[in-house]
Amino acid sequence: LPYFKKIERFAGTDPTGIYRGxxxxxPVHRHTVENPLFDALFEAAAQAGHEIVDDVNGYRQEGFAPFDSNIENGERYDAARTYIDPIxxxxxxxxxxxxxxxxxxxxGTRAIGVELASRRDGRRVVNGAEVILCGGAFNxxxxxxxxxxxxxxxxxTLGxxxxxDLPGVGENMQDHLEAFVMYACTQPVSMAGILRKRTYxxxxxxxxxxRTGPAATNHFEAGGFVRSHPDAPMPNQMLTMLxxxxxxxxxxxxxxxxxxxNLGPQQPESKGHVKLRTNDPSKAPALTFNYLSTERDRRDWVEGVRITRELLNQPAFAKYNGGELSPGPAAATDKEILDWVARDAETTYHPxxxxxxxxxxxAVVDPETMRVxxxxxxxxxxxxxxxxIPNANLYAPVMMIAERAADLILGNEPLAPEHADFYRHVPVS
Ligand SMILES: Cc1cc2nc3c(=O)[nH]c(=O)nc-3n(C[C@H](O)[C@H](O)[C@H](O)COP(=O)(O)OP(=O)(O)OC[C@H]3O[C@@H](n4cnc5c(N)ncnc54)[C@H](O)[C@@H]3O)c2cc1C
Structure with missing residues (x-):
């Protein structure tokens, strides 16, 4: 928690003063959710028995709320801009x-530098006291x-x-799979117009x-986290409205x-791996995700699709509901739903x-030092x-890890843990 708070300049309200930096x-701003379809979403969520919560990044993740983004004055603030540009x-x-x-x-077994190749300088070696890799989950x-x-x-085998010998390298690959439960809208209120070239x-x-207008938002302005079965200890589905x-x-x-x-179960059990196909660094490695390879993952998908349909068929959507386009009425049984997911789902880009x-x-990395x-x-x-894999998108957790790693690498005393209460589901039975 202290490192999540350290990375953010939250512009919204946190009356407790506990959860947000x-x-x-x-910069972290709450979306303004002005499109009427978001009003329908919140109303439908309440009708379907979900909670409307203040802040899914605060005390309670489970429920529906406007989402946050790293957009300020219409511009996205990424790591290069926030951390590298100032220095x-x-x-x-x-x-x-x-x-x-x-x-x-x-x-020997001591890393002393990296070799890099660029069109301008060709191949060269940069030496250093130590090397920190941050090329992402594939690289x-x-x-x-x-x-x-x-x-x-x-x-x-590859020469x-x-x-x-560290067999865990490249193993344990996880990702959030995502599929789009899409409905036709009977009223001209959607943002579909922005996809027409003449509006560009x-x-x-x-x-x-x-710095305003449709290009000043990511459009993923609201959604929710829900539990799709009573024995889930925490919300296991993320639903993002577009x-x-x-x-x-x-x-x-x-x-x-x-x-x-945009629907995605958040705690997949399926694990894959990254393996070299050749010893040529310019060739992409083989990525094997093994999506949907466990019974629970398949069950989560069927439940997620059913919950999403239930939400989108609430009375609050009646004035907009022009029928389900995807997966569509042909995906009725569990098997048909799973066939559609297997065909249609995509990565959420969370490897x-x-x-x-x-x-x-x-294990590949020592958690006390981040050393291999x-x-x-x-x-x-x-x-x-x-x-x-975290129970939501990955960018903030990556930055949190990086802030803590910076302290570990510099030999600073890590920030003390903060013990904040958070909502826990208590099963009725
Ligand atoms: C299209 C897309 C949309 C996303 N949207 C969101 C979102 O809305 N919210 C969210 O929380 N997360 C989102 N994510 C996920 C998030 O961006 C990633 O989880 C996060 O950036 C991972 O951070 P990382 O530091 O591990 O890797 P990266 O951010 O991928 O950083 C790795 C860097 O290393 C560089 N690199 C790799 N290999 C080499 C090499 N051999 N030599 C030199 N440089 C190298 C890469 O160019 C890259 O700059 C999205 C991801 C994608 C792809």
């Missing part, structure tokens, strides 16, 4: 872009494997000299001149107006866990160190 580098002039900082790190250079395990840290047998110049102009029907690749719904819930921290035999186990001078700090 006020002076961090990343670009430091003499001990050299930012190299357009370069691919191709391997960690070892002296950090890929680089470790390319550098000889991973499953020794598999590395030898890579083994520095340390107006949208662009509004943003360029005033006041237009569109796939991640930009394909719009086939009707003039539409809306959708993690491939260099998990821990103390068991499969079994070698010296090498740490990993990114989404790959998460042992278990």
């Amino acid at each position: 006020r002076s961090g580098p990343i 670009r002039d430091r003499p001990n900082l050299d930012v190299v872009t357009g370069a691919l790190v191709t391997r960690v250079v070892f002296d 950090s395990p890929q680089l470790l494997q390319l550098s000889g840290v991973g499953n020794a047998g598999e590395l030898r 890579i000299d083994v520095v340390h 110049p107006g949208t662009g102009l509004k943003w360029l001149t005033r 006041p237009l029907g569109v796939r991640n690749d930009g394909t719009p719904a086939p009707t003039p107006h539409s809306y959708q819930i 993690c866990g491939t260099c998990k921290m821990g103390t068991d035999d499969d 186990r079994g070698v010296e001078g090498l740490r990993v700090v990114d989404a790959s160190v998460m042992p278990t």
Whole structure:
């Protein structure tokens, strides 16, 4: 909690003063949820028996609420902007872009630098007292494997000299799968117009001149977290409302107006892996997700789709409800729903866990130091160190981990834990 609070400058209300940070580098604003479809969402949520909560990032995650974003004055604040831009002039900082790190250079089992390749400078080695990998859930395990840290047998097969046999590297990959439950909208209230090319110049102009309009929001302005079965200890489904029907690749719904819930179970058991296919660093590794490979994951999907339909068919949506476009009435039985999920679902872009921290035999990173186990001078700090996928989006947890890791690396006393109460579901029976 103290590190989540350290990263954020929250502009909303937190009457308790317990859950939100006020002076961090990343601005966090509550969406204004002005589209009438969001009003219908909250009304429908109440009609379906869900709670309307103040802050899904505060005391109670379970329920429906406007969501937060890192958008301030129409501009998104990412890590480069909030953390690197203010210190670009430091003499001990050299930012190299357009370069691919191709391997960690070892002296025995001590990391002493990285080799990188760029079109401008070709290949070169940068030496350092130590190396911190933060290439993300695909690249950090890929680089470790390319550098000889991973499953020794598999590395030898690819002709890579083994520095340390660490079979957990690249394993334990988790992700949130997401599918779009899409409805036709009978009234011209959705944001579907912004997908038409003739509206692009107006949208662009509004943003360029005033930082307002449809380009000043991510449109994922509200949603909820629900439990889809009574024995779930915490909400296991995330439902994000989008006041237009569109796939991640930009394909719009086939009707003039539409809306959708982006649905995703949050605690998947399915685990996959990242494995090299070759010892060429410029070639992508093989990514195997094994989505839907456990009974519970399949059950969560069926329940999630049913709960979402129940929500979108509440009286509050009656004046907009033009019928379900996706998955559509043909997906009625559990099997039909699962077939649709298997065909239609996409990644939510939340891969993690491939260099998990821990103390068991499969652990890659030591949680006390973020050091790669079994070698010296090498740490990993990114989404790959998460042992278990978080119960929502990953960006804030990655930043929280990075802030704490910074203290561990610098030898600072870590911030003391804060013991804050949070809502726990008490089963009725
Ligand atoms: C399209 C998309 C939308 C998302 N939306 C959200 C959202 O709305 N909310 C949310 O919470 N999360 C969202 N996420 C997830 C979130 O962005 C990631 O979980 C998070 O950024 C992971 O952080 P990371 O530091 O582990 O890796 P990354 O942010 O991926 O950072 C890794 C960096 O390392 C660089 N890199 C990798 N390999 C090399 C190499 N060999 N040499 C040099 N550089 C290298 C990459 O270019 C990248 O800059 C989204 C992700 C995607 C892809």
